[in-house]
Amino acid sequence: MTSPILITGAGQRIGLALAQHYIAQGQAVIITYRTRHNAVDKLEQLGAVCIYADFSTDDGISAFINTLKEHTKSLRAVVHNASSWDCEANNPDFAVLFDNMMRIHAKTPYLINLMCAELLINYQQSEKVPADIIHLTDYVVETGSPKHLAYAASKAALDNLTKSFSAKYAPNIKVNSVAPSLIIFNEHDDEQYRAKTLKKSLMGIEPGCQEIINSIDLLLQSHYITGRSLPVDGGRHLK
Numbered sequence: 001m002t003s004p005i006l007i008t009g010a011g012q013r014i015g016l017a018l019a020q021h022y023i024a025q026g027q028a029v030i031i032t033y034r035t036r037h038n039a040v041d042k043l044e045q046l047g048a049v050c051i052y053a054d055f056s057t058d059d060g061i062s063a064f065i066n067t068l069k070e071h072t073k074s075l076r077a078v079v080h081n082a083s084s085w086d087c088e089a090n091n092p093d094f095a096v097l098f099d100n101m102m103r104i105h106a107k108t109p110y111l112i113n114l115m116c117a118e119l120l121i122n123y124q125q126s127e128k129v130p131a132d133i134i135h136l137t138d139y140v141v142e143t144g145s146p147k148h149l150a151y152a153a154s155k156a157a158l159d160n161l162t163k164s165f166s167a168k169y170a171p172n173i174k175v176n177s178v179a180p181s182l183i184i185f186n187e188h189d190d191e192q193y194r195a196k197t198l199k200k201s202l203m204g205i206e207p208g209c210q211e212i213i214n215s216i217d218l219l220l221q222s223h224y225i226t227g228r229s230l231p232v233d234g235g236r237h238l239k
């Protein structure tokens with residue numbers, strides 16, 4: 001098997017679209033899932049290696065890393081996509097929320113990047129081009145978020161890890177962030193929220209997963225971009 005791309009949290013939405021895109025290109029793919037959505041069965045039928053992973057505990061992170069290493073000795077790229085968009089209004093225990101946000105958005109990528117670097121370096125030494133780590137962060141890294149304080153802080157921590165890991169792993173591995181604002185709504189989003197959110201960017205659209213696919217393809221095709229954050233936000237910063 002050629003060196004696979006690992007995509008975390010790819011049982012639905014953006015991660016699923018990424019997995020489907022790379023499988024369609026003939027690229028080997030390993031995904032993690034927590035909930036066994038029907039889409040995971042379909043990815044497996046298409047040849048993806050689908051590994052159960054619950055990153056809500058340190059043991060769950062370690063168990064995944066050990067299982068990953070049983071499946072492959074090299075990785076073309078790691079896309080840290082798994083995420084929980086949780087907020088203070090839904091969590092009276094702020095300490096638990098903060099720990100959960102930091103664990104999924106910062107600790108999980110941190111540990112996987114440190115414990116799996118050898119797999120990425122094996123790809124680089126074999127192909128003589130850099131491997132890639134890509135962090136899915138968020139536009140709110142720039143601004144903070146009064147309704148998602150712990151979420152925004154944890155994504156800012158992930159953004160900072162991009163800088164640190166790019167310096168640590170260059171030139172063998174490039175490390176970049178993709179920082180989206182609205183890409184796709186959630187099914188439960190009502191019309192009022194959708195209308196309000198669309199007005200937050202200059203482009204005023206729900207762009208869909210292809211925007212993230214295009215951004216990640218750009219970073220994977222580059223041999224030079226590293227330590228950077230690619231904003232995919234429809235000009236929200238100028239509204």
Ligand SMILES: NC(=O)C1=CN([C@@H]2O[C@H](COP(=O)(O)OP(=O)(O)OC[C@H]3O[C@@H](n4cnc5c(N)ncnc54)[C@H](OP(=O)(O)O)[C@@H]3O)[C@@H](O)[C@H]2O)C=CC1
Binds near residue numbers: 033053083
């Ligand atoms: N959608 C958007 O408009 C935007 C997305 N982003 C970022 O882009 C990325 C993809 O977004 P989107 O597709 O909406 O993501 P989702 O909210 O759909 O979450 C992606 C996956 O993460 C998994 N996950 C959550 N918590 C854990 C955990 N503790 N252990 C293992 N897996 C977990 C979920 O698993 P399960 O299926 O079991 O719930 C889910 O399938 C995220 O990093 C997000 O923050 C940023 C800005 C806007």
Ligand SMILES: Nc1nc2c(c(=O)[nH]1)N=C([C@H](O)[C@@H](O)CO)CN2
Binds near residue numbers: 182
């Ligand atoms: N894990 C997730 N993170 C985020 C989501 C999401 O659905 N899952 N959605 C957003 C919003 O689209 C926001 O960017 C615009 O209101 C942010 N992060």
